[in-house]
Every structure is written in structure tokens, then in C-alpha cells.
Amino acid sequence: MKIYVIHENDEWTAPLFKHFEELNVPYENWHLASGIVNLNEVPPEGIFYNRMSASSHTRNHRYAPELASAILAWLERYGRTVVNGTMALRLELSKAAQYMELEKFGIRTPKTIVAVGKNELIEASKAFIGEPFITKHNRAGKGLGVQLFRSTDALAEYVESDAFEIPVDGITLLQQYIESEEPFITRCEFVGGKFIYAVKVNTSEGFELCPADACSIEDLYCPVGEEPEAKFEIDASFSNSITEQYVEMLKANDIQIAGIECIKDRNGLLYTYDINTNTNYNSDAEARAGKDGMLEIANYLTQLLKTNIAS
Template sequence: MSKIFVLHENPLWVEPLRTAFEKRGVDAEEWMLDQGRVVFDRPPPEGVFYNRMSASSHTRGHRFAPELTHAILNWLTLHGRRVINGPRALYLEVSKVAQYAALERAGIRTPRTQVAVGREAVVEAAEDFAPAPFILKPNRGGKGLGVRLFSTPEEAAHYLSSAEAEPESPIDGIWLVQDYIQTPEAFITRCEFIGGRFHYAVRVKTGGSFELCPADVCALDDKSASDAPAVTFEIVEDVDPELIAAYEKFLLTNDVEVAGIEFIRDAKGRAFTYDVNTNTNYNADAERKAEIAETGMEAIARYLHDELQLLSNVQNHVAAAE
């Protein structure tokens, strides 16, 4: 019998989805992919597979979880299983370089960026951005971890030579040096998509922080630091419909069905898209305040259930024909 399978490496982020499944009376099986094996010559079980692998898995001690997920997704697609956020989505999740290339190919503006490997290359790239402020970020990060703002190449060089940089170094060795988009107000906008369609947008007041994970568990973690800046989330409706349409087309082209896409506007009102998160989470407090009819996780649970029913109908039709 077919069922829903959720592929992930962080049980805390799946808790709201479990609640949404229980609300619908759906039985879903979780595959914790911090370690394991793939028996390629055996077919996977029948069902709908939802990939929630995160680029930040290494920060939770799961260094090779994306690589294991990559093998599993290829195994699933080899056998024709229904996969939500398949190999292409995972590829985008773990590489901002890949994201920017795909976004630019779709005609979506991204911040000016240079790719650098090694301290000297980073400093050389930074010199091309000076005297304007610039951002240094890991190619594979997640949750805004390791993102730093600098005013001069010398500041970046000092940081890279310090002990502080070591735990924030990119797991793949690739740094991005990027324009700092100066905005009149300290907020970014995150657009949520489920089934490739726009669900809602969230305005995130950053408080000067780059760590903007919307999940409740991230907020609890932030409270452990007394000097952590306040980050607030508010569901809004004033989002450019042409930008939403461009995002939907981009997701369709890249075989991504569930994602959060973040953009920021500069002083001239131009939108710069800088992150595609295929392992999206939702802020429960913002959803309650907005009194939305269906939360993000409830919408995902419904979408997965609908896909499972569609799959079951096809299987029953084939069986009847035989």
C-alpha cells in the first residue's frame, strides 16, 4: 500500500508537519537521513516522497546527510517514484552559486556576486567591491549562518585569519563575496510556495541579523543569546504579482514544488533575490496573527495527501486494466 515518506535530518523541524498529518488523519513515515545505506538493486516502497534535506545539516553533526539524500533521490527517480523536491531541488538547496545561476537564467535579478576559494581569493574579490560595504557568505550555509558584513577588504582579511572564522567556514570551501543591498527599511520578504504555487509572503524585520530561520525552534535557540537582535515575522499581501509569477515559473523550470524564496529591495525599489530555501519552515506566531485559513505545514500535508490519492487512483486504474 502506498504512503507518504518524509526525508529529513532534523526531527524538530518536522514536528509541525507531524501535527498537520495527524489533523488530516494521514499516516506518514519519516526517513532520518543522518546516516544509512541505499540498496540500489532493490526497488523502493510505493508512495510519495517529500525531500526536506537542509543545507545546514552539517551544523547539527550530519555532515554527509545531503550526499546520502542525493543517492536516495536518484534511487527513487530511477524507479519512477513520485518525489517532491527531487535531485534538482537538492542541488539548489546546497549551492547558492547554483541558485544564482538558475535565477539569472530565469531573468530574476540577484546581487552582484563573486565566488572565491581560499583567503587570498576572498580578499581579491573584496577589493573589487570596495569602498562599498559587502557581504561574505558560505556557498552552502543555511539559516544565515556564517554571513558577515564588512566595510573594507582588510576587515574581511582579519576575520578570515581569526579563530572566529573557522567554525563558520563553508563546508564546501566556497565563499561568496556579494553586494550589500542597502534598503530604506530593515526587512526582507520571503515568499512561500507549495505545489509550485504561491501560498503567502512574510515580511521579516531583521533587526540587523542575517540569521532569519522562521521555525519556532530557531526562535527558542535565539533566546539563549541575550544580545541576539529581535527578528519579527509578519504575513503581508503587498507583493509584486509579476515577481510572484516569475518565481512560479522559476520553480516549475527547476522541478521545485515546495520552497521559500527571499528578496530585498534597494533604495530605488529594485528587488534582488538572494536565497532559495527548498527545506522551508514557517513562523507559527505570524500565521496565528494573520488568522490564515491554512498554515504552511497544513498546506504541505494537504498537498502530499492529494498527491498520494492521485497516485493511488492511477495504481488502481492500472491494476483494473490488467
Template sequence: MTKKIYVLHENNEWTIHLEKRLQELSLPYELWHLDEGTVNLNEAPPEGVFYSRMSASSHTRDHRYAPELTGAVLAWLEFHGRTVFNGTEALTYELSKVKQYLQLERFGITTPKTVVAVGKARIVEAAKQLHTVPFITKHNRAGKGLGVQLFYSIEALEEYLASDRFEEPVDGITLVQEYIKSPEQFITRAEFIGGKYMYSVRVDTSEGFELCPADACQIGDLFCPVGEAPKSNMKFQVVENTYPELIAKFEQFLAASKIDVAGIEFIVDAEGKTYAYDVNTNTNYNADAESIHGTYGMLELAKFLGAQLNK
């Protein structure tokens, strides 16, 4: 049987661009859509290279247990010694910002001050413990800006929690976090393939965004550099790496966390201090920004997977 590249995922819209690149390079591949399925632990998996694109926001597409199924599949693959990229450990980081932040801090990467809470009363308590305003809330298991709200007072938070606007996190965990303001109103997303830095994309957050600039590229499709669908050239720009020490720390973090493909988002405050706030192991790319720069993330990813298959 011919060895293949197997792509594990739950969203065709985020996979079609990689599929096109695999076809372009004439690489054998197969998609495993894991919104539901079975795993026969009595049989060995096929030979090949396996790459997981499972997303923390799968439940918003009615794929509530896709990450759990993917976790079972990844454990099965790793038990049989298959080559897996973004495997079981990487998945745990995708599903928990708490784990992301603690691991980032372990490698000397500053993250926003954060207090973890379960229960509405505890969310208020967490905000008081934070001792800073304004502050934001967000979901621990998230993506797409789930649960992100900006507050200028405890009273405003209490009003939100009592309203029908409150979103219950899928894992029950709400994060209360200091608000980091970027004076130039942009965030930066550093992209990595095979654990190595590829490029950075600057995302303009100045238009139509009133919540938290630090999460602008996750607030729905308008702000998210998803796939290779055209967006405004001015909103997404591939930029030179002006933070080499930070990028080096990111690479160390990825290697230690067994994350092979990721986009890491960070913001710079008025004093020039950087804060990393999201690690996305289901990273996507922007067509317009890439066409100007001449580097294509999905093409580089397909080349990487092809090289691993041929090893």
C-alpha cells in the same frame, strides 16, 4: 501494502510540525531520517509519495553526509519512477547558492553582485573584483547565516581572514557579495507549495542585527521563522503580495528547477529594486504570523501531499 507519504529529512525539530498536520488529516506517513543509512540498489523502493526536507545546514548538526545520502536515495526513487517532491535537482539548488543565483538570473530575477572564491587569498581577490563597499561574505552551502559577515574595507576582511573567527565553508566556497541595504529594515520571504505561491512573510531586521539585513532570517534561531514555534508577532508578518511580477518569475524559476516547495527571500533597496538572495527548499513557517493571517503552511503542505497520494 498501504501507500504512504514518506518525508526525507535530518532534523526532527523541523519535521514535527508537518508530522502533526499529517496526523490531523489522518494521512499515512513515514519519516526517513537520513543522517546515515543504506540504500539497496538491488531492491525497489516502497510505493507512495516522497518529499525531501534535506537542509544545506545539516553539517552543523553533525549530519555531514546527510545531503549526499539523500541524493543517493532520491536518485534511487526517481530511477524507479516514484513520485518525488524536491528531488535530486532541487537538492542541488539547496546545496549551492551559486547555482541558485545563476538560475534566478536566467529568469530575469536580479540577485546581488557576487564573486566566488576558494582559498583565503582568493577571497581578498574576490572582494577587490567586486568593486563595492560595504560587502558581505557568506558560505555557498549554508543556511543559518553561515559565514555571513559585513565589511567596510578590504583591510577589515584581511584581518578577519587572519583571525580564528573565520569559518571555513563545508564545501570550501566563500561568496563575496554586495551589501543590499533595506531602508525600511526588513526582508520578505515568499512561500510556495506545489510550485504555487501561498503567501509572503515580512521579517523585521531592525532589532539586534548588525551584519546583513538580507540574511537576517537565517542568522540563528532568533531570526529564523522556524517551524510553528511562537515568535514576536511584530517580527514576522504575513503581508499582501505587492510584487506580482516578481512572484510570477519565482514560479517560473521553481517549475524549471523542479523545486516544488520553497521559501524565496528577497530584499528591496532604497530605489525600490528587488534582489533575491536565497532559495530555501527546506522551508519552515511562523506560528504567530500564520495565526493572524489564518493560513498555515504545514497544514497546506500536508494537504498537498495528501492530494498527491490520492491521485
């Protein structure tokens, strides 16, 4: 019996596998760039951890999430212990679904409109007249498709240009732009359904906010005449009752491991806008704070494995 890690990105899983080896825990690398699953066979025993990413298509793994969906259904049919199963994958692949689930638990999300089609996108933007708004891909990651606009005309020019990115699922979101007093967002990390820490992410350089080291060409930004400052910084002072609502929402959706992103507007209102069920961590930020999110995951999965073996 061992831990199976279902994923499509070797760089993102390398730190986790390193911890498994240090802990002498048996595991299998289940990479879903391609594969076969025989639904008529009984799946192996073990712990199955789903780390499928919504941005898999950017790594030429277009159908990895669909294959993962079939595998998770198979595993759950046979009662296997799955961490971040079908419900987690559903939210990973649809921001629209995320917002509806968050709102169900009284968690405030930005005003959002779903649109398919260029003309429909331009028409939908009229609901934001007089206020800035952003576009983003419904099925995305790493800030895919995020652009800031202040008028319908500006959006129309973008939509009709070669720069316009067609989302992999065809769905573009138009969303209220939340302007904060300070240029940062907060990402709350959860392992085993419990809050472990919050990380402050500086947004001065744009919207590609993946904390994984593999996503970051450079972890520092340095305005002229100023000392370098870390883009990712663990915020030990973060304290907000929103984490209790996040825990409740994750539990209801059978999600054990996640990173949830939020931002405060100029009036102090907190908005939540993203659930990452394929969560990553920034090693520099963790080293400065003495934290290790992947070790937390490795220990959590190891305990599940021991419990499974004992039963």
C-alpha cells in the same frame, strides 16, 4: 502506500507529522542522520517528500545531503513521485547554482564572487572597493557565515582571525550588500508550485533569518522605549510580478515547495538572494494572519497520495 518524509531535523518536521496524524494520512519518518539504501532493490510505492537542509552539518549530520542525493537518484530511476527531487537538492546545497538559475529567468541577483582560499577571498574583495559587501557560505542556512564589511582590510582581519568560519564545502561567497530603506527582507512561500503568502522578516538584529520556531530563541525585538514588534509578519499587501517569475523558475527545476527571499534597495530595485527548498514557517506570524504553511503542504502531499492510489 504512504508519504515518506526525507529529512534530518525532527523539530522542523514535527508540525507536518502532526497534520498528517490529524488528517489520518499514513506516513513514514525517513531520518537521514545515517542509513542504508540498496540500489539493487525496487523502492516502495508512495509519495516521497525531500526536506533535506543545507545546514544539516550544524546538527552533526554532515553527510545527510549526500545520502539524500543517492536516495533521490534511486527513487527517480524507478519513476517514484518525488516532491523536491534531485534538482531541488542541487539548488538547496549551492547558492552559486541558485543565482545562475535565477538569472536564467531574468530574476535580478546581487553581484557575487565565488572564492576558495583565504588569499583568494581577500583578493576577490577588491572588486567591491568603495561599496559595502557581505560574506556568506555557499552551502548554508540560517545566515551561516554572513558578515558585513566595508573594506578589504576589514575582511583580511576577519579572515586571519579565529572568528573566520570555513564553509563546509570550502566555498565562500562575496556579495554586494543591498541596503534597503527599511530593515526587512521578504520571503515568498510556495506550495504545489503556487504562491501562498509573503512574510516580512525584520533584519534589525542580524542575518539569522530562519523562520522556524526551533531556530528562534525569541520572536520579538524591542528597542528601548518602543513597543515590542514581531520579527516575522505575514504581509497580506505584498503584490509583485516577481512571484510569477519565481513560479516559472520553480516549475522548470521541478521544485514544488520553496521559500524565496528578496529585498528592495534604496532605489526600489528588487534583488533575490536565496532559495530555500527546505522551507519552514513561523507559527506566531501564521497564527496572527490565519495561515498554516505546513497544513498547505500536508494537504498537497495528501492529494498526491490519493491520486497515486487511484491510478
